[in-house]
Amino acid sequence: TQLLEQSPQFLSIQEGENLTVYCNSSSVFSSLQWYRQEPGEGPVLLVTVVTGGEVKKLKRLTFQFGDARKDSSLHITAAQPGDTGLYLCAGSNQGGKLIFGQGTELSVKP
Amino acid sequence: DAGITQSPRHKVTETGTPVTLRCHQTENHRYMYWYRQDPGHGLRLIHYSYGVKDTDKGEVSDGYSVSRSKTEDFLLTLESATSSQTSVYFCAISEGGWGTEAFFGQGTRLTVV
Numbered sequence: 001t002q003l004l005e006q007s008p009q010f011l012s013i014q015e016g017e018n019l020t021v022y023c024n025s026s027s028v029f030s031s032l033q034w035y036r037q038e039p040g041e042g043p044v045l046l047v048t049v050v051t052g053g054e055v056k057k058l059k060r061l062t063f064q065f066g067d068a069r070k071d072s073s074l075h076i077t078a079a080q081p082g083d084t085g086l087y088l089c090a091g092s093n094q095g096g097k098l099i100f101g102q103g104t105e106l107s108v109k110p
Numbered sequence: 111d112a113g114i115t116q117s118p119r120h121k122v123t124e125t126g127t128p129v130t131l132r133c134h135q136t137e138n139h140r141y142m143y144w145y146r147q148d149p150g151h152g153l154r155l156i157h158y159s160y161g162v163k164d165t166d167k168g169e170v171s172d173g174y175s176v177s178r179s180k181t182e183d184f185l186l187t188l189e190s191a192t193s194s195q196t197s198v199y200f201c202a203i204s205e206g207g208w209g210t211e212a213f214f215g216q217g218t219r220l221t222v223v
Contacts, residue, residue, distance in 0.1 A: 001169065006152070009150065030208045030209060031208050031209035033211075033212075035212075040216075040217075041216070041217075042200055042202070042213075042214025042215055042216060042217060043153070043200075043212075043214055044214075045211045045212065048209055048210075048211070050209050088152055088153065090153075090212070092207065092208035092209065093208055094207070094208050095160075095166075095207070095208075096140075096141050096158065096160045096204070096207030096208060097155070097158060097166070097168070098141075098143060098155070098158070098202070098204065098207075098208075098212055099155050099168070099169065100145070100152045100153040100154070100155070101152050102150060102151050102152035103152040103153075
C-alpha cells in the first residue's frame, strides 16, 4: 500500500516567517503534486514535479522533489496571512491512481 | 472552472439505508476519483475510474461501490450507510492520470444518523 506522510500536521506562525512542509513515502512516485485547499472548497493544484531532484518556484513558494522520487518539500518564504489554508501533497503513478497525504493545516497570523 | 458537478451537495440519511452520490463532468476527462475527507486524514481515495466500466479500489473502499456507464458520470454508492461514513465526499477528474492536474468538485457533506 502506498502512503504519503506529511509533517507537520499543524503549523501556526507569524507573518513574515519562513516554513517548510514535508511529504514522505517509502514508495516511488512518477509524479508528486501539491494542492492548497480553503474551507468549503475542493483542493486546487499549486505545482507538479516529475523529475527526481527537480526544484520549482512559484513566487514565494519553492517545491522540491527528492532524488529518489519518494519525497517532496514545500518551502514558503515570508509567509503572509493569505497563505493560510490546508496544504496537501499527492502522488501518482502511471496507472492513474492518485493518493494524498493527510495534509498540513497552516495558519499565518498578522 | 472545470465542469464538474456533485449532487447532492448535502444529505442526511439514516443508518442502514443505501445512498448514491453523483459526479458529473463536461470535460471528457478519462480519470475520475472519489475521495472522502475527514479531519486529520487529508483526502482518502475510495475508488477511481480510468475509463467507462473500468474502475479500481482505493485505500478505503469497504462499504462503497462505484459505477461508470458513461464518460461523464461516476456514481458512488454506500450500500448500507453507517455513522462512520459521515464525511465530506469529493469527486475529482483528471485528463491524463499521473502528472496531470486533478480538478475537484465542491464536495458533498453526508451525515448518517
